Amino acid sequence: MSERPTEGLPDNGADTPDSQGGTLEELVDRLEAGALSLDEQRRLAGFLAAEPPELVMAATRHESYSGPLPHPDLLNRFDDVTRRAIVQMAVDEQAHAHRMRERGLEGAIAKDRRGQRYGLVIAVAGLAAAVAIAPFSAVAAGIIGTLDLFGMVALFVAPRILERMRSNDAPSAE
Numbered sequence: 001m002s003e004r005p006t007e008g009l010p011d012n013g014a015d016t017p018d019s020q021g022g023t024l025e026e027l028v029d030r031l032e033a034g035a036l037s038l039d040e041q042r043r044l045a046g047f048l049a050a051e052p053p054e055l056v057m058a059a060t061r062h063e064s065y066s067g068p069l070p071h072p073d074l075l076n077r078f079d080d081v082t083r084r085a086i087v088q089m090a091v092d093e094q095a096h097a098h099r100m101r102e103r104g105l106e107g108a109i110a111k112d113r114r115g116q117r118y119g120l121v122i123a124v125a126g127l128a129a130a131v132a133i134a135p136f137s138a139v140a141a142g143i144i145g146t147l148d149l150f151g152m153v154a155l156f157v158a159p160r161i162l163e164r165m166r167s168n169d170a171p172s173a174e
Contacts, residue, residue, distance in 0.1 A: 024044075027040055027044045027047065028044075068089075068090040068094065069090050116156075119152060119155055122148075123148060123149075123151075123152045126145070126148030127145060127148055129148075130142075130144040130145035
């Protein structure tokens with residue numbers, strides 16, 4: 001769809017060649033090219049003055065701003081003490097967010113380490129049980145050892161494989 005200023009205007013015959021040549025469209029084209037002579041400017045003004053009164057040109061400006069601080073123009077309207085307090089609140093909030101993210105990561109790492117230690121204890125206990133039972137029943141020892149090793153694989157290896165598969169299936173954020 002064209003973004004011409006004359007698009008959608010009522011056709012009142014003003015867009016026909018005048019006696020001096022040049023339609024409204026041609027004059028607008030020359031205006032966009034920056035090659036409008038003084039005489040053509042007068043003719044364009046005549047076209048625009050001849051348009052019906054419903055023709056209104058409007059311009060809007062939309063400005064959007066987001067962040068922990070107000071827009072700089074708004075912030076500058078405050079006195080120095082208030083400005084410092086607002087900036088200090090933003091600094092404190094950012095430091096708090098960083099601390100919370102750091103604590104969350106430290107907690108996740110500690111949880112993983114604890115799980116690995118417990119997994120090692122369980123694995124060693126299962127293998128020790130299999131070794132202790134082996135002289136009495138080789139089949140029972142084999143079952144206990146197999147379940148122990150299979151459990152460790154399922155506990156530690158399978159989640160990593162599933163995590164990789166999920167990250168490969170997820171759409172990339174571009």
